[in-house]
Amino acid sequence: MQDESKSLELPESFLRHRMQRREILRMVALAGTGAAAALVFDGNSWARPLLSPQSGQDTQPNVDIQTVQIPTDDGNISGALMKPTGAGKLPGLLMVHADRGLNNLFLGFARKLAADGFVVLAPDLLSRAGGSAKFNFAQAGRETAQLDPDSTVADVKASYNSLAKDSGVDAQKISAVGFGWGVWRVFMLAQEVPSLHRAVVFFGTTPADGLDKIRTPFFEHYAQLDFRVTGNAIWTEKVLGKNFSYYVYPKTNQQFFYEGTPGYNADAAALAWKKTFEFLRS
């Protein structure tokens, strides 16, 4: 992994919370344009809505956030590396975003995971299209749909390998978390990397084939009203056996996990986080 980070001073407009979140993300410079940046957030309340979507987490430790370049077979992709401040080897966590790219929502999730004691690497799988920061919400959805699925799996695997080489990571305990579009890619990673420690996935598609290769324990979160996704829990469980467990959040759709959406359900989201941490620590 190439660490090209440096500290970045926050502008006045950011501190006064006048900037659009997308502009902030552009400043974070995950597009990999060379001006890689690292931000150190100290837990001030103004920053929490951006990078800590789940409220009530006032005691999170500081997290170092770096933009990194992840080597792949044919070049680099960008990613966000988040480490709890402090020393020592920590379990690693690969976080694969959903179809709208590595936006502020998922950066916030990554920080939350890092705050719990994981070294989190969140690759920007839209790097090959110019980077997530380049696109708005709708554009990002269209761009991810254009990506070659196999290429994205290769990029996820390259990210895993980078994380495994990080001196601060316990290579025996690297897990993965995936959301929506990223879930299929986490399953595919587990097919190729049997040593993947744990995987937690949120409402995503299970590959139709190859699950017999998986040795990694999986936990999947489902929203009851997302019938087409959730109905696949039983087949996945049938194929993966004891390596698969899941939980269905009653009377919810996927929005229950995403603060700011009409379907957000704070209690269900908190439960999902709790289950996530418990499984990753198990």
Place this chain on the structure above:
Amino acid sequence: MSIVRRNRIGLAALGVLAFSALAMIIIQPSRSQAAPNGMLLTGLVTSTSGEKMGGVVVSAQAEGKLIITSVYTDDQGRYYFPAMDAGSYNVWAQAVGYETGRGQVNLNGAVRSQNFSMKSMPDFLKQLSQDRIAAALPEDTPEHRKMKDVFENNCTSCHPMNFLLQNRFDKDGWSSAIYLMSRLTLPDMNFGGVDYPPFPAFQYYRDELAAYLAEMRGPGTSPMRISPRARPSGEAAMAVVTEYDIPSPDRPDLPANRGQDWSLGTPSSMNGARGIHDVILDNFGNAWFTQSEPSVIRSYGKINLKTGEVTNYTVPGPNGLAVHGHAMTRDQDGILWFNLQPAAPGGPGRLARVDPATAKLDIYTPPKGMAGVGGDVSADGKGGVWAATETGGIRFDPKTQKFQDFKSLTLNSPIGMQGSYGIAGDQDGNGWWTQISLDIIGKGDSYTGEVSEVKLPKRASRADDAYTAEERKMYELAGTNAPRFTAPDTQAPRRPAADGDILWAPDYFGDNVAKIDIHTLKYTLIPIPVKDGGPYKLAVDKNHDVWITLVDADTILKYDPPTQKWTAFTLPSIGGGLRHLSTFDNQGTVQVAICETRTGKIAVLQERTKRELQALQAQVQQLSAEK
């Protein structure tokens, strides 16, 4: 009032053929003793062994015309067409299990005869409709019964069994097809790729279903026991069916297979073949129909039943397309009502009114805050027009031009399609709407504004004892994505009709008709005599006979409530994908108009009495003797 463009296509495309036919008519001498209103065509149909064959469908199509007339042989193997125009006709005879008999007749005399000798064929699976395929699939073991159920539950919402099983594949081949189907997007039906979640039941049963289908229609010997249904007899063999081709407005060459040649198998509805959906006859000799698929040209249309001339009406919509609709009804004054898409994306569905005397169109949009007009409409006995909505039903009063909104009592179920599917207005001004996946029929009282509901019982699956707890859990989690739009044990009431004190609702998967007292809400379920055909739309004629389309059985049923007698009329085309039907009182005679969505046709069925047939037979004998 929207701008409406009218397009005539008529028979211009067939001008050359028409000219040839015309020339033939001119040069042929006509007979002065022709039957009243035209020429008579008759004949005898036997097997090659000489057996007289009853219930054989015999069809005639004048060269260059888009109209096909069909009759059925009586128990003596004889058929009698009604009087037809002079001209050159292609005539063919078809019966399941036999090769098509073909002939050509010049109707240039008072009466002409065309006999057929029918040759049997060993493999006639392609000639079967879904109900016979279903009957052929074995139920000898719990596994066979379960997989038959799985096959029906998961595949037949979009394809009839006869289309699905017309070809053989090995297990890998079937598995590939299931994989493709499992990843289709809704509602666009495109391949969603690896990131699109599969229909859960397809994924769950993929291996098992592929093995089952390979056993039924694979390289080896199939345990299917195929048998044709009994050929029509009695009343069912006395009807005359006239079918009118309604060419696709944007692709007139489609559908290539229009179902009239059974040797081609059942048609596909892909590539724009499907379009027409509901049909209503007017007092001026026209059939009006809705267009339910996107078109640049057609929002709705009409066909002149005498000439076959089609008129398309275009209500401009977004993106250069015409807006389209789905349902159509006729009120007591003969005015036509139908639904149209929103004027702009995200807007409410609209209610359209056409006076068939003038073709004048008026469009009414529900006010903000009310539900939009959905996919079924029906006039009540008090002058109101009801429409199904996403949340129940809505009633329009043409006098006040006001809408009245009714909300279903049970709406936000965690499983099932929430919106209403079909709707019917009754004599008292009430509206009845079906919640297809919840087995609920809602009632809206237009006077009090009150809503009540009837909950139908679950149906028993043929494989109730074969499903495991795990499978039931899968269906529970899959909800509406079975993908039959309902759970496997639902009745699925679709498009009802009211008559007097009775509300009749056809239960699509239950294979029965719900008969509901509109005052007490008490109901009975009356089984229908054809299983696995898909009862879809119900209409009641002036004699209080109940008519029902069976979507995939190429059959319409008539039920006489006092005698509880059923009559099954088999239509001449296979794979028609029958949807809407309506009845019409044509000067005392009941005509039943049926929309064949898959073959792009409108069929008009008219019964003949024994006396009428005897008179025709006598006339044939008399004219033949005079020759």
